[in-house]
Amino acid sequence: MKDPKDVFTFRRGDAVAAVLVVLTALCMIFVQLLGGAPSGQAGTAKVFRDGEPVMSIPLQKDGEYSVEGAFRNVITVKDGQIAITESTCPGGDCLRIGWISHPSRSIVCLPNRVEIRLEADPGTEALDAVVW
Amino acid sequence: MPWYGKGRGVMKTKDLTLMAILTALALVLSLVERMIPLEMLIPLPGVKLGLANTVTLFAIYWLNVPSASIILLARCLLAALFSGSLTELAFSLAGGTLSMLIMAAARRSKHLSVYGVSVLGAAGHNSGQIMTAVLFMHSVHILSYLPYLLLIGTACGLATGTAAAGVLRVMRPKQPAA
Numbered sequence: 001m002k003d004p005k006d007v008f009t010f011r012r013g014d015a016v017a018a019v020l021v022v023l024t025a026l027c028m029i030f031v032q033l034l035g036g037a038p039s040g041q042a043g044t045a046k047v048f049r050d051g052e053p054v055m056s057i058p059l060q061k062d063g064e065y066s067v068e069g070a071f072r073n074v075i076t077v078k079d080g081q082i083a084i085t086e087s088t089c090p091g092g093d094c095l096r097i098g099w100i101s102h103p104s105r106s107i108v109c110l111p112n113r114v115e116i117r118l119e120a121d122p123g124t125e126a127l128d129a130v131v132w
Numbered sequence: 133m134p135w136y137g138k139g140r141g142v143m144k145t146k147d148l149t150l151m152a153i154l155t156a157l158a159l160v161l162s163l164v165e166r167m168i169p170l171e172m173l174i175p176l177p178g179v180k181l182g183l184a185n186t187v188t189l190f191a192i193y194w195l196n197v198p199s200a201s202i203i204l205l206a207r208c209l210l211a212a213l214f215s216g217s218l219t220e221l222a223f224s225l226a227g228g229t230l231s232m233l234i235m236a237a238a239r240r241s242k243h244l245s246v247y248g249v250s251v252l253g254a255a256g257h258n259s260g261q262i263m264t265a266v267l268f269m270h271s272v273h274i275l276s277y278l279p280y281l282l283l284i285g286t287a288c289g290l291a292t293g294t295a296a297a298g299v300l301r302v303m304r305p306k307q308p309a310a
Contacts, residue, residue: 006245006304007193008297013243014251021255021286028279051270090217093178096171106273108177111219113269 045082047075048115057082059101059118069112082116084109147195151203158187158207163214176280178223178261182254182288188232189250189296194303197236204228219268223261230260246300250293254285 045057049069057065057077064085065075073094074086081099084107094109100118107116162184170179184207191200208228212221234256238249258281265274 014248
């Protein structure tokens, strides 16, 4: 196909660019999965603020916790799941993520610099070891 | 001579007015876009449709990269004023800068049309935002979101490119190309 003169018609290079980006993304996911992404049941949630761990929350007990940073996040644990249920941050993206219980997922509040990560119970991981 | 891409020189009032209108348009698009709860469907931090980039793309071709950059900067500042969030501003500027650098280079390639520029711009925007998030959160863990954002971004980039292409096609002057 000859590349047309106008800018608003699809060119072969566009498809190449799109495919390249998609491939790069897929490679990144592949590498992540290989590198031993966590699996298994989550037993504990670790809350980080500014990259520093500030609290460790067991998921077996229902409860409410508060994290203060630039804004305030209220974290609720219920039925083995965890979510940010209240937040004074603008935007409120963190509220919309909802409940998580699997270690592959995390909740992030960017304005408050807060991250909730789940850790699997030792012994329940699906992979025993990854050998290269 | 292509009918798009005005050269340098003293800015005409006409161009200034056009830039102001485009800024307002981009601002409205970015505000409206925030009302769509995309995070419900796709739980990624910072996921968005990028509707305002249609304006940026149009400006890159109809005007030039410096003008488009001014519009982008003004739009980000105003949007941050409206939302009252400085972190939002930081992320927009970071993503926007990387995106604009990539689009400026991509625009010059004869292998890429507005579709390709849009896709690469979207990829740059997401990358810039994630890198800033890594710095802010002091956590490399955030990088794990990047590939998923890139995938969504490519799709949205194609959509945005289609919109911009449509506008550019309609705006083509009726006289035969010189």
